[in-house]
Amino acid sequence: MTSETLIATIYVFILAAFLGYQVISRVPPLLHTPLMSATNAISGISLVGSLVTAGAHQTTVSAILGFVAVVCSTTNVVGGFVITDRMLKMFKRKTTPTTKKNKV
Amino acid sequence: MKTYFVEFSYLLASILFVLGLRGMSNPETARRGMHLAEFGMAAAVVGTLLQKEIVSYEWIIAGLLLGSTIGLAMGVWVPMTAMPQRTALSHAFGALAASLVGVSEYYLHGANLGEFRICAVGFEVLLGSLTTTGSLIAFSKLQGLVPGTPLIYKGQNIFNLSLLAVTIACFLLFLFNPGTALLFYLMLGLAFIFGVLLVMPIGAADMPVVISLLNSYAGLASAATGFAISNNVLIIAGTLDGGSGFILSLVMCRAMNRSITNVLFGAFGSVQESRTESTGGTMREVHSEDVAVQLAYARQVVFVPGYGMATAQAQHALRELATALEDRGVTVKYAIHPVAGRMPGHMNVLLAEANVPYSQLYELDQINPEFPSTDVAVVVGANDVVNPDARDNPNSPIAGMPIVEVDKARSVVVLKRGRGKGFSGLENPLFYKQNCEMLYGDAKDSIVQLAGAVRNA
Numbered sequence: 001m002t003s004e005t006l007i008a009t010i011y012v013f014i015l016a017a018f019l020g021y022q023v024i025s026r027v028p029p030l031l032h033t034p035l036m037s038a039t040n041a042i043s044g045i046s047l048v049g050s051l052v053t054a055g056a057h058q059t060t061v062s063a064i065l066g067f068v069a070v071v072c073s074t075t076n077v078v079g080g081f082v083i084t085d086r087m088l089k090m091f092k093r094k095t096t097p098t099t100k101k102n103k104v
Numbered sequence: 105m106k107t108y109f110v111e112f113s114y115l116l117a118s119i120l121f122v123l124g125l126r127g128m129s130n131p132e133t134a135r136r137g138m139h140l141a142e143f144g145m146a147a148a149v150v151g152t153l154l155q156k157e158i159v160s161y162e163w164i165i166a167g168l169l170l171g172s173t174i175g176l177a178m179g180v181w182v183p184m185t186a187m188p189q190r191t192a193l194s195h196a197f198g199a200l201a202a203s204l205v206g207v208s209e210y211y212l213h214g215a216n217l218g219e220f221r222i223c224a225v226g227f228e229v230l231l232g233s234l235t236t237t238g239s240l241i242a243f244s245k246l247q248g249l250v251p252g253t254p255l256i257y258k259g260q261n262i263f264n265l266s267l268l269a270v271t272i273a274c275f276l277l278f279l280f281n282p283g284t285a286l287l288f289y290l291m292l293g294l295a296f297i298f299g300v301l302l303v304m305p306i307g308a309a310d311m312p313v314v315i316s317l318l319n320s321y322a323g324l325a326s327a328a329t330g331f332a333i334s335n336n337v338l339i340i341a342g343t344l345d346g347g348s349g350f351i352l353s354l355v356m357c358r359a360m361n362r363s364i365t366n367v368l369f370g371a372f373g374s375v376q377e378s379r380t381e382s383t384g385g386t387m388r389e390v391h392s393e394d395v396a397v398q399l400a401y402a403r404q405v406v407f408v409p410g411y412g413m414a415t416a417q418a419q420h421a422l423r424e425l426a427t428a429l430e431d432r433g434v435t436v437k438y439a440i441h442p443v444a445g446r447m448p449g450h451m452n453v454l455l456a457e458a459n460v461p462y463s464q465l466y467e468l469d470q471i472n473p474e475f476p477s478t479d480v481a482v483v484v485g486a487n488d489v490v491n492p493d494a495r496d497n498p499n500s501p502i503a504g505m506p507i508v509e510v511d512k513a514r515s516v517v518v519l520k521r522g523r524g525k526g527f528s529g530l531e532n533p534l535f536y537k538q539n540c541e542m543l544y545g546d547a548k549d550s551i552v553q554l555a556g557a558v559r560n561a
Binding site: 006007009010012013016017019020021023024025026027028029030031032033034035036037038039040041042043044045046047048049050051052053054055056057058059061062063064065066067068069070071072073075076077078079080081082083084085086087088089090091092094095 | 116117121122124125126128129130131132134135138141144145148149151152153157158159160161163164166167168170171172174175176178179180182183184187190191194195196198200201202204205207208209211220256268315317322323326327329331333334335336337338339340341342343345346347348349351352355414440442445447448450453456457459461462463465467486501
């Protein structure tokens, strides 16, 4: 890795940290649980690293390590997004008609 | 040409991730935002599969299928009350994946990785491994597989800190001797052990901080993976995750008026047991019929849920009670303390599940001024977050922690399983106050009875 690419990589890291702070500090406490499961799903992007490890097939050991990594990250991506959506679906501003039925 | 396509898919994914998280600033836009992020993820995966390094697909397809099955099963069937343990488990998975990619990189290339990537791989494996075992312990504590009480012994902090020092020494030595595989694997093993020892002494009530911190570590491990394999989208997504976990840890610490070091090395809740003195006075027990009458003729009722509501699965019953009260014209509000429950936002999700509109959920600084004009405050399975000692007694272990000031309401009803102390082992003077009454029993049963009695009142 040359020093130019290193510097570019560090730029990306610092800008991402800054951007992350700006975006995430705006999330209300109401949504902190979905936020955590969402960022979890998103960081399941390490799947792309795992895919290369599993698919490059340089040795059996690396393929197996890659396979386990793919399973772990896919679980996070799929599970994370499904649960986040399940949670977000529940947040409603007003009471829905279904519960109003209980009124006498 | 292909390389440009792959890089483009990563750039697209990064942008969509940021937009997705931005949507989270409002419940109205959050779902749409997540759909964008999902699309970004799909783009990045497709882009990766086209890379020329990938020569065989059988491991990949098997892994994707197995992972999707497990993920989907967990996603659909995990109940909302189990969200803290699921989150802890997913931190473990994420960190393990990062750690394994790092091990594989080192296994394949060894010292040929070059200084910078060796450093990234070392960091990735160190952080990934300790987060994996730490999260698994957090999971076991939350799931009840190991006791939630802090596990402490004499000289624990010194032992843990020395272990950490040795692990870091291995890491540094490894940086200067990247060819010595022994150092690498020793560091890996020590990091696994340190993760266990780090979380074992932490009590269940401190889990919101620990989960957030592990979230941050898992994210940073992913970001380090990005450095190790020179992949920008990994750096960006990992940093977003790490940053989010860090911000949440700070929010949780502020809500408990403690520092992160204090949470990690304080072994909270065990030290004070010897010095809790009884405040004197008696707790007054009431029957649900009396409480129901109070509630039915109140003008404003505030519910304060805590972890006890989650364990009793009482959120739906609570919602029924609230509906019964609203039908009689009572104003119902919910006060949510940031560290109520076992993870950030835990109570909000449970109440949302029970169809409570989020416009009825209030944060501390919104609800506290309202207590003097509140007729009845009902505490459902919360303890420390309503402990007036935090405000009044500078010697209390939780002194300075912001609380829900239920003691300022005209009357307080505390729903509690038994007479025992809460998870922290602290005496709560609220229970002895003139305006406070205790309703013992399972929270769900009590609330169901109350709802029935209110309807008949």
